[in-house]
Amino acid sequence: MQKIRIVLTGGGSGGHIYPLLAVAEDIQKWATESKNNVAITYMGPKDNYADLFIGRGIVVSSIVSGKIRRYFSFENFLDIPKFFIGFFEAFFKLYFIMPDVVFSKGGTGALAVVLAARFYQIPVAIHESDAKPGLTNLVSSRFAQRIFVSFPDAAAYFDPSRTEVTGTPVRSELLENRNTKDAACETLGFSSSMPLIFVYGGSQGSARVNNCILENLEELIKETQILHQTGVANFKEVERLSRAALLEAEFKNRYQAMAYLTDNLRAAFDAADLIVARAGSATLFEIASFGKPAILIPLTESANDHQRANAYDFAKNGAAVVIEESNLLPGIFVNEIRNILSNKATQEKMSVAAKKFFVPDATDKIGEALLKMVVGE
Numbered sequence: 001m002q003k004i005r006i007v008l009t010g011g012g013s014g015g016h017i018y019p020l021l022a023v024a025e026d027i028q029k030w031a032t033e034s035k036n037n038v039a040i041t042y043m044g045p046k047d048n049y050a051d052l053f054i055g056r057g058i059v060v061s062s063i064v065s066g067k068i069r070r071y072f073s074f075e076n077f078l079d080i081p082k083f084f085i086g087f088f089e090a091f092f093k094l095y096f097i098m099p100d101v102v103f104s105k106g107g108t109g110a111l112a113v114v115l116a117a118r119f120y121q122i123p124v125a126i127h128e129s130d131a132k133p134g135l136t137n138l139v140s141s142r143f144a145q146r147i148f149v150s151f152p153d154a155a156a157y158f159d160p161s162r163t164e165v166t167g168t169p170v171r172s173e174l175l176e177n178r179n180t181k182d183a184a185c186e187t188l189g190f191s192s193s194m195p196l197i198f199v200y201g202g203s204q205g206s207a208r209v210n211n212c213i214l215e216n217l218e219e220l221i222k223e224t225q226i227l228h229q230t231g232v233a234n235f236k237e238v239e240r241l242s243r244a245a246l247l248e249a250e251f252k253n254r255y256q257a258m259a260y261l262t263d264n265l266r267a268a269f270d271a272a273d274l275i276v277a278r279a280g281s282a283t284l285f286e287i288a289s290f291g292k293p294a295i296l297i298p299l300t301e302s303a304n305d306h307q308r309a310n311a312y313d314f315a316k317n318g319a320a321v322v323i324e325e326s327n328l329l330p331g332i333f334v335n336e337i338r339n340i341l342s343n344k345a346t347q348e349k350m351s352v353a354a355k356k357f358f359v360p361d362a363t364d365k366i367g368e369a370l371l372k373m374v375v376g377e
Helices: 014-034 076-097 110-119 135-143 152-157 181-188 207-215 232-245 265-271 281-290 303-315 330-341 344-357 362-375
Strands: 003-011 037-044 059-062 101-107 124-128 146-149 163-165 196-200 225-229 255-258 274-277 294-296 320-322
Touching: 003 014, 003 076, 003 110, 003 362, 014 037, 014 101, 014 281, 014 362, 037 076, 037 110, 076 110, 101 110, 101 135, 101 362, 110 124, 110 135, 124 135, 124 362, 146 152, 146 362, 152 163, 181 265, 196 207, 196 265, 207 225, 207 232, 207 330, 225 265, 232 255, 265 281, 274 281, 274 330, 281 303, 281 344, 294 303, 294 330, 303 320, 330 344
Parallel strands: 003 037, 003 101, 037 059, 101 124, 124 146, 146 163, 196 225, 196 274, 225 255, 274 294, 294 320
Antiparallel strands: none
């Protein structure tokens, strides 16, 4: 039996890694059911995200990675040499793996792997998560046989003959075994009789969003409950400040800060009546998969301002309210929360719009396309 070898690449954030994991799991499931022999390798930066592949039957092959920037930064003087080191590492490692296809999500380290694959004439497929493509994928697309995009607007940046709108893959662990709000609230230690806001900051969190929650915390918990994912680096500071803010508050048990949700992330989505989040693509498609109303606060400094484009694309059909950082004032923020949570009809309309945005077969589409690049129709 022929062994199919696939290399995944991408890194720098969960938005790059989690879709890769979703596609890898889909291909592994196909291999088990069809009794095919598939070996999957992740090639990217050595960080905590790489650890997610370990234990899933995926080999991790680390390379030195440097960030590619469109703007001047003194960090470029460090990262440009890293890019070349990473390229030569990928060049030698791909020689010994010699995969049938390379699948890139963009981000840190991915371009070095794509360029090395191009040298060996290894077929390349890429996925662009954002409404405005990143520099890595714009360059990589010149060497890619297949280009997948999450947002229809992003397709305009690529060759239409090689481009397909697929949405963003969402992890099966989030899509399966959904629960009721009552059961999810019980799991998390909240009451199911009160609205729950889930502040979804991602593993890196957001200091500005965290500060906005803390500034309005005492007022918000009079009317709602809050599950606050702060990000690992911000957790201790948020925990300290929230204790001070709630020192004399009557409803301290209505607020819970967590550094990073792993096992209970699905429960957080199931329990939530409203999500407050940044506007990374993976986050938006996870919100959409649960059909939850959202307030989006796009990161001002996101590369190519892609979060702003993502947020407005997601919100244009009514799935979310967008508050830009320049407008993130206590009065505006609290009023938007009240407007949504006090109106069941508004919540229902936002929920329906969010569900329409979700593409449930994104993972299958990409997994099947990658396999067709190897084994044919």
